[in-house]
Amino acid sequence: MKAGAEGIRTIGRRIGKMRFAVSGGVVQWFPGHMFAATRVIRERLKLADLVIEVRDARIPLSSANEDLQNVLSHKRRIIALNKKDLANPNMMHHWIRSFDSKKQDCIAVNALSKHSVSQLLALAELKLKEVSSKDTMLVMVVGVPNVGKSALINSIHQIAVSRFPVQEKIKRATVGRLPGVTQDIAGFKISNRPSIYVLDTPGILVPRIHDIETGLKLALTGAVKDSAVGEERLAQYLLAILNIRKTPLHWNNLMNSAKQSDGSSPELVERVSSIFGNSFHKRRKALDVTDIMYVEGLVKEVMYTLFTTLSEYDGDLDDDACLESLIDIQLMSLQKPLKVVHKSSEVVRTMVSKKLLTLFRTGKLGPFILDDVSEAIM
Numbered sequence: 001m002k003a004g005a006e007g008i009r010t011i012g013r014r015i016g017k018m019r020f021a022v023s024g025g026v027v028q029w030f031p032g033h034m035f036a037a038t039r040v041i042r043e044r045l046k047l048a049d050l051v052i053e054v055r056d057a058r059i060p061l062s063s064a065n066e067d068l069q070n071v072l073s074h075k076r077r078i079i080a081l082n083k084k085d086l087a088n089p090n091m092m093h094h095w096i097r098s099f100d101s102k103k104q105d106c107i108a109v110n111a112l113s114k115h116s117v118s119q120l121l122a123l124a125e126l127k128l129k130e131v132s133s134k135d136t137m138l139v140m141v142v143g144v145p146n147v148g149k150s151a152l153i154n155s156i157h158q159i160a161v162s163r164f165p166v167q168e169k170i171k172r173a174t175v176g177r178l179p180g181v182t183q184d185i186a187g188f189k190i191s192n193r194p195s196i197y198v199l200d201t202p203g204i205l206v207p208r209i210h211d212i213e214t215g216l217k218l219a220l221t222g223a224v225k226d227s228a229v230g231e232e233r234l235a236q237y238l239l240a241i242l243n244i245r246k247t248p249l250h251w252n253n254l255m256n257s258a259k260q261s262d263g264s265s266p267e268l269v270e271r272v273s274s275i276f277g278n279s280f281h282k283r284r285k286a287l288d289v290t291d292i293m294y295v296e297g298l299v300k301e302v303m304y305t306l307f308t309t310l311s312e313y314d315g316d317l318d319d320d321a322c323l324e325s326l327i328d329i330q331l332m333s334l335q336k337p338l339k340v341v342h343k344s345s346e347v348v349r350t351m352v353s354k355k356l357l358t359l360f361r362t363g364k365l366g367p368f369i370l371d372d373v374s375e376a377i378m
């Protein structure tokens with residue numbers, strides 16, 4: 001196996017030209033309601049004293065909405081890089097520094113953690129108090145689909161209720177010139193003197209897909225529906241990234257023990273035990289072979305399969321055709337650890353792809369950041 005050292009940007013350019021990427025054309029997925037929502041957001045933004053723009057920490061650049069960047073950059077704005085638990089912390093550090101250097105407030109958050117969301121709210125309060133002497137201020141949450149806006153609003157709601165048990169929701173005058181579009185704006189109170197309210201309905205922005213790679217990234221992280229791209233194409237993209245970055249080679253802690261594995265289902269407990277050593281037996285007793293152990297074993301098997309297929313591959317990975325052939329081998333080899341059984345190889349590839357995507361999206365394959373910080377613009 002040979003592969004040159006490549007930066008993420010070069011990887012992106014290269015992948016964008018590969019057969020699986022080009023074959024389906026540029027990713028397009030713009031449900032009509034999103035365009036209407038963007039119009040409403042533009043109107044509402046006029047009322048907001050501060051905007052929390054939620055982006056996916058795994059794609060800090062690709063999850064921005066370009067159409068509104070002009071408007072947003074003239075507002076007081078905090079960029080919340082959400083799902084930080086799924087993002088590589090070292091690379092995240094570089095991203096935060098990059099935003100800082102452009103005087104853009106930015107914070108990495110986990111919308112599912114109240115502690116993390118409290119930190120975001122503290123920053124929002126600080127920013128508002130610094131610059132405004134108004135008695136009542138409004139914070140608006142916006143972001144492209146699936147970045148965690150609702151999860152964030154839910155956590156904010158819980159924090160708001162714990163601070164102000166009897167929540168007074170505020171009402172504002174009709175917003176927007178369009179008939180039938182949201183008449184009132186309601187929010188959760190998070191602070192007194194000044195009164196700060198966070199609008200309870202997040203704004204959904206249309207992601208801007210300029211190239212194939214951006215589309216694939218948005219789909220891989222869930223901002224664009226899988227069906228707009230196709231699961232297999234997405235899995236091929238994911239495998240291309242993993243192989244070019246040589247990520248499976250870093251999973252080498254599994255190498256020795258898992259070599260004895262044969263991949264058959266009844267052997268799972270023994271194989272997992274060989275990977276985890278004695279600690280597995282202790283945990284297994286305590287948990288009585290729970291689903292968690294099953295998934296952990298499965299993940300280790302997947303990692304080991306990707307590790308062996310990559311390390312044993314003797315083609316030149318700088319060559320696109322070789323990389324594609326490795327990806328093909330891997331998609332078929334993953335059938336066993338992912339326990340996919342079907343007569344049709346097409347169905348097998350789709351099912352393997354779906355399961356692999358789930359592992360990636362739930363962070364089971366480790367934390368990632370797919371965007372290149374050197375391309376950062378706001």
Ligand SMILES: Nc1nc2c(ncn2[C@@H]2O[C@H](COP(=O)(O)OP(=O)(O)OP(=O)(O)O)[C@@H](O)[C@H]2O)c(=O)[nH]1
Nearest residue numbers: 082083084110111112145146147148149150151204
């Ligand atoms: N791991 C992780 N998952 C998160 C986080 N925030 C949200 N999620 C998950 O991401 C998925 C999407 O979250 P939502 O809050 O529905 O995202 P949204 O931006 O409101 O999505 P739309 O309604 O499509 O615009 C859900 O499964 C959440 O549980 C986070 O910080 N970490």
